[in-house]
Amino acid sequence: MRAPAPLLVAFRTFGAFVALGALGLLLPAAAPGQEEPVQGAGAPRFPAPDLTRPAPRWPDGRISFTGTPHEIGNWEGPPDGTIFFNVRNGRRIVPRPSLPTNLTVDQVPFQPWAREQYLQRQANLTADDPHTRCKPSGGPRFWHTPYGTEVLDLPETKEIIFIGVGTPHSWRIVYLDGRPHPKNLKPSWYGHSIGHWEGDTLVIDTVGFNERFWLTREGVPHTSKAHLIERISRPNFYQLKYEATIDDPGAYTRTWSGGWYLRWSAGNEPFDYLCQENNRDPARMIGPQGEH
Numbered sequence: 480m481r482a483p484a485p486l487l488v489a490f491r492t493f494g495a496f497v498a499l500g501a502l503g504l505l506l507p508a509a510a511p512g513q514e515e516p517v518q519g520a521g522a523p524r525f526p527a528p529d530l531t532r533p534a535p536r537w538p539d540g541r542i543s544f545t546g547t548p549h550e551i552g553n554w555e556g557p558p559d560g561t562i563f564f565n566v567r568n569g570r571r572i573v574p575r576p577s578l579p580t581n582l583t584v585d586q587v588p589f590q591p592w593a594r595e596q597y598l599q600r601q602a603n604l605t606a607d608d609p610h611t612r613c614k615p616s617g618g619p620r621f622w623h624t625p626y627g628t629e630v631l632d633l634p635e636t637k638e639i640i641f642i643g644v645g646t647p648h649s650w651r652i653v654y655l656d657g658r659p660h661p662k663n664l665k666p667s668w669y670g671h672s673i674g675h676w677e678g679d680t681l682v683i684d685t686v687g688f689n690e691r692f693w694l695t696r697e698g699v700p701h702t703s704k705a706h707l708i709e710r711i712s713r714p715n716f717y718q719l720k721y722e723a724t725i726d727d728p729g730a731y732t733r734t735w736s737g738g739w740y741l742r743w744s745a746g747n748e749p750f751d752y753l754c755q756e757n758n759r760d761p762a763r764m765i766g767p768q769g770e771h
Contacts (some may be wrong), residue, residue: 600698
């Protein structure tokens with residue numbers, strides 16, 4: 480099965496988008512009403528969906544994050560969705576998928592070293608993103624994954640499994656059986672996730688991350704102290720709302736939140752995505768001096 484060509488183009492051109500956004504990161508926050516909608520990668524590439532169509536439900540009435548027996552598909556991670564808004568020339572950069580409640584970059588409670596690391600990654604045009612080296616991506620970075628994210632709802636085992644097609648043969652498991660986090664967790668790419676439902680919203684609590692991935696595509700840092708709360712809901716058939724609350728005393732001075740919407744990709748199904756061998760993306764990740 481082929482990944483949609485427009486998504487592939489957007490994914491590969493994201494570095495150019497970030498390069499433009501990085502130029503204004505240290506400028507003052509935008510005044511109310513001063514916003515610059517992102518075009519290009521964030522512009523609609525498909526006919527506008529009917530957002531009044533309700534989300535499907537399972538026979539027992541629970542909300543479904545999947546398709547229907549007659550409408551297959553999965554969720555497309557937005558290449559331009561950001562967990563906070565950058566600022567350029569005094570205007571907020573507002574990617575279409577991002578939640579309107581996101582902070583601006585100057586409002587994010589970075590510790591000094593974390594802000595410096597973020598700005599350095601931006602200045603380097605995000606050329607060192609571990610994801611392009613076939614490394615798993617935990618937390619919000621997982622939800623940028625190209626080529627679709629599949630959701631397996633398994634009430635028999637009280638688990639939900641998230642499979643990112645554009646990942647190195649890896650997946651996330653969320654346990655819904657009421658277990659606590661184990662003590663003395665060994666840090667890992669996806670951490671340990673437990674969850675519960677609040678109405679139609681899936682709430683995921685994750686700890687135990689390693690520090691070998693970026694929290695988002697823009698290069699947002701984190702530490703092994705990170706405690707992540709993710710809230711996932713489906714307001715209509717065609718959108719999945721993702722919001723993450725980040726509590727990381729190793730990198731931030733207080734808790735903060737942000738997120739974006741994912742788009743339903745009709746007809747999209749998982750395919751055998753191979754990233755371990757013959758990965759050509761690192762050669763395309765070029766820094767500001769034209770160096771790989």
